[in-house]
Structure formats: C-alpha cells, structure tokens
Amino acid sequence: MPVIAPPQPAATSETGVVPGTVVLAPRAGRERRRCPVCARPIQDVLSPSGRRQRGRPRVFCSERCRLGERRDPAPADPHRRRVEIAAFATAVRAAIAAGALSLRELEARLAAGYGALASSVATLSAWQTGSSSPPPTGTGRDRVLALERTLGVPTGDLVLLMPGGGVVPPPRPPGRAVSPAARRARLHHLLAALSGSQQVLPVELSKEHRLGRGRLPLYTRVAMRVRAVHDGVDRFWFVHAPDPRLRPTLVEGRGCRVEREVAEPRVSQLPSMAAPLMAAELVFDRALGRGERYDFSFLVQSDAEWDPPRPPDPVFRHLQSRPCEKLDLAVTFDRKTRPVSVLECRWRPRDLAEVVRRRPPEQCWQYRLIIDDPRPAGYGWRWEWAAGLDVPGDPDRRRRGGISAA
Numbered sequence: 001m002p003v004i005a006p007p008q009p010a011a012t013s014e015t016g017v018v019p020g021t022v023v024l025a026p027r028a029g030r031e032r033r034r035c036p037v038c039a040r041p042i043q044d045v046l047s048p049s050g051r052r053q054r055g056r057p058r059v060f061c062s063e064r065c066r067l068g069e070r071r072d073p074a075p076a077d078p079h080r081r082r083v084e085i086a087a088f089a090t091a092v093r094a095a096i097a098a099g100a101l102s103l104r105e106l107e108a109r110l111a112a113g114y115g116a117l118a119s120s121v122a123t124l125s126a127w128q129t130g131s132s133s134p135p136p137t138g139t140g141r142d143r144v145l146a147l148e149r150t151l152g153v154p155t156g157d158l159v160l161l162m163p164g165g166g167v168v169p170p171p172r173p174p175g176r177a178v179s180p181a182a183r184r185a186r187l188h189h190l191l192a193a194l195s196g197s198q199q200v201l202p203v204e205l206s207k208e209h210r211l212g213r214g215r216l217p218l219y220t221r222v223a224m225r226v227r228a229v230h231d232g233v234d235r236f237w238f239v240h241a242p243d244p245r246l247r248p249t250l251v252e253g254r255g256c257r258v259e260r261e262v263a264e265p266r267v268s269q270l271p272s273m274a275a276p277l278m279a280a281e282l283v284f285d286r287a288l289g290r291g292e293r294y295d296f297s298f299l300v301q302s303d304a305e306w307d308p309p310r311p312p313d314p315v316f317r318h319l320q321s322r323p324c325e326k327l328d329l330a331v332t333f334d335r336k337t338r339p340v341s342v343l344e345c346r347w348r349p350r351d352l353a354e355v356v357r358r359r360p361p362e363q364c365w366q367y368r369l370i371i372d373d374p375r376p377a378g379y380g381w382r383w384e385w386a387a388g389l390d391v392p393g394d395p396d397r398r399r400r401g402g403i404s405a406a
Contacts, residue, residue: 035061060172084163089130091161092147096128099151106150114146114323114375136164142376145201145323149373155203155325156227160291166199166229173265180352184239184321187264187277191237194262195281199229200236203293206328209316213334215385216302217246217312223297228288235259235283240300241275243312247303255296256282314339317347317380327374331381332366339383342367347378357382 035042040061096106103121110118117139119127124147126132134140144159173189174182192198204225212218226236236256242248250258264277288294316331333339342363346356360367367381 081163084161085130085133088133088158088161088163089128091158092124093128095148095151095153095158096124101151106147109150110146113150113373117143117146117323117376119143119147133163136162136166136168137170138167141167142322149323149325156201156229156291159201160229166197179350180319181321181350183264183277187239187262187279188237190265191262191279195235195237197230198233198235198237200226200233201229202322202324203227204326204328205320205324206330207318208330208332210332211334213337215311215337216308218302219251220300221297222300223295225293225295227293228290231290232287233284234287235281236296238280238282238298239277240280241277242300243275245308245310245312247306249301249303250280251299251301253296253298255294256284256298258298259283314384315345315380315382317345317352317378319347319349319352319378320374321349321376323373323376325373327371327379328368329370329379330366330368335365338363338365340386342381342383344369345378345380345382347380349376349378352378 042061096103099106101109103124106124107118107121123132127134134144141159141162144162145155147153148155148158169189169192170185173186202224206221206223208221210218210220222238224236238250250261252258259281261281262279264279282296282298284294284296316329318327318329320327340363342360343357344360344367345354347353348355369379371379
C-alpha cells in the first residue's frame with residue numbers, strides 16, 4: 001500500500017508570526033525545513049533588524065498545525081467539574097472497597113506490577129476523597145488503567161469517569177529524542193492533527209506470527225477489542241515497525257477497512273538500522289458511542305514472491321505500551337523447517353533492551369504466550385536456525401531444490 005503524505009490544510013491567516021516581524025525565505029543552498037503536519041516549508045522568522053529571533057527554530061509552519069484541534073479550549077464549568085470529581089471519587093472508593101485491599105497493600109501491588117505507572121498512598125487517598133483527580137494526560141490515564149487492572153475492574157469503568165473527559169493532547173510533540181516512547185509520541189501527535197480525536201482503550205489483543213518454509217514471515221494476524229472513550233470514534237491507528245525488506249501490506253479483515261498509511265516524521269539522529277514506524281488507518285464499519293466495545297481483526301502480510309537480499313532478524317517482538325486485560329501472542333513455524341532453539345524474551349519498553357530470556361520447557365513448531373493484565377513491556381521470542389542450511393537471500397536456493405519462500 002503506498003504511503004501518502006498528510007493533506008495540506010486550507011489557507012489560513014494563523015501563521016503564528018508575532019506582529020512586527022519579517023518572514024524571509026532561507027538562504028540559497030540551505031535545505032528547507034518542512035512542517036511535520038502539512039509538509040509545507042517552514043519560513044524563517046526574523047526581527048525588524050534582520051536577525052533571527054532567539055530560541056529554538058520553529059517546528060511547525062503555523063499555529064493551526066502546532067495546536068490542531070487544541071486551540072481555544074472552552075472554559076470548564078465549575079459545577080460540572082465538581083460533579084465529575086464526585087462521581088470519579090465514588091467509583092474509586094467502591095472499587096477499592098470491593099478489592100478488600102488497604103491503600104498500602106494496593107500501592108505495593110501497583111509498584112510490583114506496573115512500576116512507573118504506580119500511584120502512592122497519598123494519591124489514592126486523594127482520588128477516593130475527591131480532593132484531587134488524575135490529570136487529563138496520557139500518563140494520568142495509564143495510571144488509572146493500571147489501577148483498574150490491579151483491582152480487577154473492567155477496562156474503562158474508571159477511565160470513562162475521569163474529570164474532563166478524554167486526554168488533552170500536548171501542544172507540541174517531543175523534541176529530537178530517539179527513544180521508542182518519543183518516536184511514538186511524535187507519530188501520535190501527527191495522527192491527531194490528521195484525523196482529530198480518536199481515543200480508544202485497549203481491552204484485549206492477540207497476534208499470531210507465522211513463518212513459512214523459507215524461514216521468512218508469511219503474515220501476522222492481529223485481533224483487537226477496544227473501548228471508545230468518547231462518542232464518534234470511527235477509526236483506529238495501528239502503529240507498528242515493519243521490516244521494509246519484507247514488503248509488508250495490510251489486508252482488510254473483519255470489522256475494518258484499510259484507508260491509508262502514514263510514516264513517522266524523520267529524525268536525523270535515528271539509527272540507520274532502526275525500522276521506521278508506520279501507522280495504518282483502520283476505519284470501522286460504524287461509529288462507536290462512548291464506552292462501547294468493538295472487535296476487529298486484520299492481516300499484516302509479507303510479499304511471498306520477494307526474496308530479500310538479507311534475511312530478517314530471527315525475532316518476534318510485541319511492544320505493549322498501555323495496560324490491558326489480556327494479551328495473546330503466538331509464533332508458528334513450518335513443521336519441516338523448525339529452528340534448533342527458541343527463547344522466550346522480555347524487553348524494556350523505554351529502550352527495548354532485552355532484560356529476560358528463558359528457554360521454553362519443550363522445543364516444538366508452535367509457541368503461545370497468554371498473559372492476563374500485562375504490564376507495559378516487550379513480549380515475544382528469539383530463535384536460532386540450524387547452521388549449514390540454505391537461508392533467504394541465497395540466489396541458488398530454489399535451483400538446488402532447497403527451502404522455498406512459499
């Protein structure tokens with residue numbers, strides 16, 4: 001599927017230029033910086049004296065692209081906010097009472113299971129008394145999701161009662177950091193500017209990764225259940241980092257259709273071997289109401305006729321970035337070309353460093369991992385092929401009658 005560039009917004013007078021300044025084109029020979037939202041060139045803003053204004057260079061071409069739909073927020077109604085805080089505090093008190101845990105025990109379980117998303121005793125006490133509430137940010141929402149999983153509350157029962165409604169996106173994406181979290185945040189900022197607010201909560205996710213006789217991936221089947229945070233949710237952005245050597249293509253499945261694909265904004269410090277992030281827009285069959293659950297599935301299919309010059313890495317890794325109820329992963333090999341060893345691995349989410357590696361009790365042709373209430377981390381397998389056999393990329397592989405890429 002071809003990757004399309006973001007559409008250019010309509011002409012606007014909201015240029016973001018301070019009155020009394022002069023806008024000039026860049027000097028000859030200097031590469032123009034482009035806006036990550038609309039791809040228009042970013043013009044240098046100079047003071048009346050002809051010098052560039054102090055501070056960081058402009059990242060966006062206009063206020064429209066910088067703020068998107070976050071401009072001019074409506075003032076909050078004090079009475080409505082008091083009602084929302086009281087409803088959230090009542091729900092938190094009921095969930096903690098049903099869990100039969102003291103606040104100190106709950107804090108310990110949150111710290112052991114979710115680490116950075118854990119809430120202290122003081123925070124939990126303030127939430128259930130109504131003296132404070134979670135901030136309307138992604139981190140605040142994920143802390144409430146972690147609390148739901150620890151107490152055994154269905155996903156969204158507390159998040160949907162958070163005062164203020166959905167998460168308020170940040171006014172600008174992270175800087176030039178190249179960590180996985182920063183790259184995803186930049187891409188999500190771009191997606192929010194393209195399609196508006198489409199906030200869902202992950203409930204269940206399953207992935208089946210299948211390899212063929214040629215030791216090459218055939219497809220990855222993805223099935224998800226999500227819950228809408230607000231009314232009007234009609235699409236989902238599936239973010240992944242496919243290996244470009246496999247020429248992956250998203251195939252429409254059940255409950256959704258593939259609309260377009262968007263690549264992450266370019267970062268000069270990104271390692272050359274790092275796979276670029278891609279976001280596929282999956283449009284649902286209908287718009288969802290607030291709190292409604294929805295199931296859909298699709299395929300990420302590799303090009304079976306393509307013979308890559310270099311074999312892909314022998315690893316299948318899923319990055320779980322937010323708490324959910326259930327994670328179901330599976331990797332299936334061809335019965336005649338099984339690897340000689342398989343290791344079940346865990347990766348640290350902030351830098352994808354491998355932290356756990358253990359050997360399954362039996363070596364077979366299919367492996368499955370089912371985790372209830374998974375914590376944010378990377379899950380998957382790493383394997384090794386037998387030495388001395390044909391590998392993908394060998395030009396004489398098919399002529400000798402060896403392994404094929406079927």
